[in-house]
Amino acid sequence: MVAVELPDVQGLIIRGYTMPVARYLGLSIREPTGARELLAALAGSNPVVPSITTAQPWVAKPEYCVNLGITFTGLAALEVPRASLDSFPVEYREGAVKRAASVGDIGTSAPEQWLRWLADSGLHLLLILSAQSGDALDAATKRLEQAWSASCVELGRHDGASLPGDAAHFGYRDGLSQPTIEGVPLAGLPDHLPRAPVGEFLLGYPSQFDQFSYPVPEPPELGLNGSFVAFRVLEQDVDAFAEFVAQQASATGLSEELIEAKLCGRWRNGTPLVLSPDTDTPEPPIPSDALNDFDYTEEHADEHGYRCPIGSHIRRMNPRGQRVAGAGGHLHRIVRRGIAYGPAYDPAQPRDGQARGLLGLFIGVSLRDQFEFLMTQWANDGIFTAGLGRTNDPLIGAQANGAGSFSIPRPAGSVVLHGLTRLVTTRGGAYCFLPSISAIRYLAALV
Numbered sequence: 001m002v003a004v005e006l007p008d009v010q011g012l013i014i015r016g017y018t019m020p021v022a023r024y025l026g027l028s029i030r031e032p033t034g035a036r037e038l039l040a041a042l043a044g045s046n047p048v049v050p051s052i053t054t055a056q057p058w059v060a061k062p063e064y065c066v067n068l069g070i071t072f073t074g075l076a077a078l079e080v081p082r083a084s085l086d087s088f089p090v091e092y093r094e095g096a097v098k099r100a101a102s103v104g105d106i107g108t109s110a111p112e113q114w115l116r117w118l119a120d121s122g123l124h125l126l127l128i129l130s131a132q133s134g135d136a137l138d139a140a141t142k143r144l145e146q147a148w149s150a151s152c153v154e155l156g157r158h159d160g161a162s163l164p165g166d167a168a169h170f171g172y173r174d175g176l177s178q179p180t181i182e183g184v185p186l187a188g189l190p191d192h193l194p195r196a197p198v199g200e201f202l203l204g205y206p207s208q209f210d211q212f213s214y215p216v217p218e219p220p221e222l223g224l225n226g227s228f229v230a231f232r233v234l235e236q237d238v239d240a241f242a243e244f245v246a247q248q249a250s251a252t253g254l255s256e257e258l259i260e261a262k263l264c265g266r267w268r269n270g271t272p273l274v275l276s277p278d279t280d281t282p283e284p285p286i287p288s289d290a291l292n293d294f295d296y297t298e299e300h301a302d303e304h305g306y307r308c309p310i311g312s313h314i315r316r317m318n319p320r321g322q323r324v325a326g327a328g329g330h331l332h333r334i335v336r337r338g339i340a341y342g343p344a345y346d347p348a349q350p351r352d353g354q355a356r357g358l359l360g361l362f363i364g365v366s367l368r369d370q371f372e373f374l375m376t377q378w379a380n381d382g383i384f385t386a387g388l389g390r391t392n393d394p395l396i397g398a399q400a401n402g403a404g405s406f407s408i409p410r411p412a413g414s415v416v417l418h419g420l421t422r423l424v425t426t427r428g429g430a431y432c433f434l435p436s437i438s439a440i441r442y443l444a445a446l447v
């Protein structure tokens with residue numbers, strides 16, 4: 001088994017922080033020498049400046065955590081030499097704006113509609129703060145502002161706050177399934193799925209593909225132990241979701257709870273449909289640490305999707321052992337971090353005009369084979385497996401408004417829900433490199 005030097009790796013790649021508030025800050029570099037000093041400080045050279053949180057296990061949970069993403073234009077602004085810039089993968093070099101259409105960011109999700117700071121090619125650094133309280137978040141922000149004020153300008157920021165019960169805005173419990181990564185401490189629920197090799201999430205190790213490691217950007221001091229993240233501001237139309245579920249319940253005679261569960265693949269409380277197809281409170285209860293221990297084959301065989309529809313969000317995003325094109329069910333795992341933004345939705349006060357959604361971080365060693373693959377092949381198309389046709393993911397798909405459909409397979413014949421609208425709109429995104437701590441020091445010492 002490969003040994004990972006945990007203190008050299010940014011913590012959010014390896015574990016979730018489970019903190020109730022977060023802030024994402026976008027900076028543009030105005031003065032590279034000062035920006036390199038900022039990086040040195042973030043890598044620990046200045047005790048007054050909050051330093052990057054690493055993957056080293058905690059003795060005590062800190063008050064806040066800080067992580068750093070750098071866009072491709074950010075590396076250029078830091079005066080990384082051309083040959084080194086050219087060694088980064090093309091999808092990262094092109095960036096989220098240029099790649100938008102390929103991942104379904106069209107129409108109302110197109111970059112022309114994004115928050116301005118995320119569509120700005122001058123976005124260089126993304127600071128990711130998580131904290132145990134609003135006060136801790138503000139205090140850390142203040143110290144960071146002092147550290148960057150001489151060399152960078154803030155282009156924009158976005159705050160997030162977790163919802164009660166670890167829920168996402170459509171009401172489902174989230175954050176249950178994460179890949180179990182070989183060689184690093186277990187950071188999620190146990191499952192019996194194949195362990196993800198560390199090279200699927202960190203550069204410089206054997207990947208999930210046989211005898212293959214993703215090329216490490218040059219020089220190795222910069223590339224090794226790094227990773228990539230797609231940051232996404234995903235606005236959720238909870239009114240449209242609630243209306244669709246209510247209409248379909250009255251059209252089909254199925255309960256609203258069951259329709260919601262079928263769309264996601266889990267009941268609102270996180271109980272997986274494949275383990276409990278008829279109720280969210282099975283007897284005997286499923287222990288909380290077993291909520292991710294399932295598959296769609298073998299012991300829990302559900303080939304036709306009678307329990308968990310093949311087109312449901314979680315089955316598309318991780319088909320597990322199910323037969324899919326290219327035998328790739330286990331080859332496109334992704335680490336998800338994120339937090340909700342906007343106030344909790346109150347069904348008694350619909351159409352309150354409040355923006356709400358998810359600030360999502362989708363992490364992997366290859367933006368193309370992980371984040372982009374999930375969006376293009378599994379979320380926005382259905383030909384990767386039998387029974388879907390050219391449909392989209394019901395929760396995050398880019399279906400034209402009202403033109404989507406969703407099939408609930410049943411032995412007596414499928415129930416098809418029609419009139420599915422786009423429920424999640426992209427309000428912005430950024431492709432960032434997540435350098436190791438030694439890479440941040442390397443960048444700080446450039447020139």
Ligand code: HEM
Nearest residue numbers: 168172173174175176177234314317318358362374396424
């Ligand atoms: C606002 C947008 C989104 C919402 C509301 C949402 C909601 C959820 C929920 C409720 C779950 C089940 C909880 C769990 O298994 O941890 C889930 C799982 C998952 N989602 Fe999403 N999601 C969103 C966007 C995305 C995007 C953009 C991606 C991929 C790029 C994604 C990939 C996944 C994956 C990989 C899983 C785990 C599936 C499994 O391992 O069984 N999600 N999501």
